[in-house]
Amino acid sequence: MNKLTNNYISGLIQANGSIGINLHKTKNSLRLIPYFNITQNIKNKDLILKIKHYFNDIGFIIINKSDNTIRYQVNQLNDLHHIIIPFLLRNDLRSNKHIKVIILKYIINIMIDKLHINNNSILLSLIILANKITNNHNRYLNKEQQYIVNNQIYNKDILNIIEDMELSIKNYKPSNLDLDYINGLFDGKGSLSVSLNSNKDITLTYYIIQDKNEMLLLNNIKSYFNNIGHIYNINNTSFRWETKSIVEFNKNILNKMITEDNYPLIKGYKIKHMINVLKYISDNKDYKKNNDKIRYIISELYNIIENKKGIRLDEYIKKLMK
DNA sequence: ATTGGTTGTTTCCCCTGCTT
């Protein structure tokens, strides 16, 4: 139970990982630096270190003190080529973001073969590809080069490689979802929120957020959980699949986790406490008439909330008892 | 009265990408 698995990692990368290419201007040349990274709050340092270890300890760790995050990053060509890209191809992100992985794979293949060294035309082709993954890299280019990049005029010696890439993008079919992957996604871009309303009913929301390019993934998640819940637009750029139904949450989500004994590594504690609460309520259907029972429930909910403002338990009880 | 479907709001946590 609760092991770091391939699919959990790919779910977490889908949520909190980043794949891209930086462009670096040196004295008389341009260098492309591909990277892979995954960021987390520093409190999940152990998990990030485990992931680094999982990838044979390639890459490095960067701690950002200004925002309390830890980042695991790989940008050595060989490491990306031999470890990261193959991993991401075997355990695909099951999403539109996987297209980035495919493009990066082809960029790295060309770079590994050093085709772009002393060949400005192929370098420009790589920049065309890089622009498909990260924001445009045109700032160091002259007018003529910008024209080539903007019009996507590839070097003709690599046209077969580009064709190959386009075919493999076209043929990409996301792998089936599994609970490991969804737990990773949930840990990164989802959560379980709880509260009590004024009638002392438990309210819960289990949700996962993705940006608008990943609607298919959200729909697949919905069908994975037997089509419970709904997908909402939260702003112009992202969507949220969520369920508030305690019955459906119990039947289709909790049951699955309990049966497989598989909980999210980071936020699994929320699920466990929720299981306690729901069991307690079903054993104590009269709880609303008993303040001690309500207090007990609130103290369990207190374990689930994120509590960023550092509210004390007694304050939280007071707030919800009103 | 109770559940749960839908929309809204606020606060920061990330990614992202530049620089050294």
Place this chain on the structure above:
DNA sequence: AAGCAGGGGAAACAACCAAT
């Protein structure tokens, strides 16, 4: 390889309805 900044996209609620 490491530091760092920023801005905006989400995490985490919160509120409001609609339907039994």
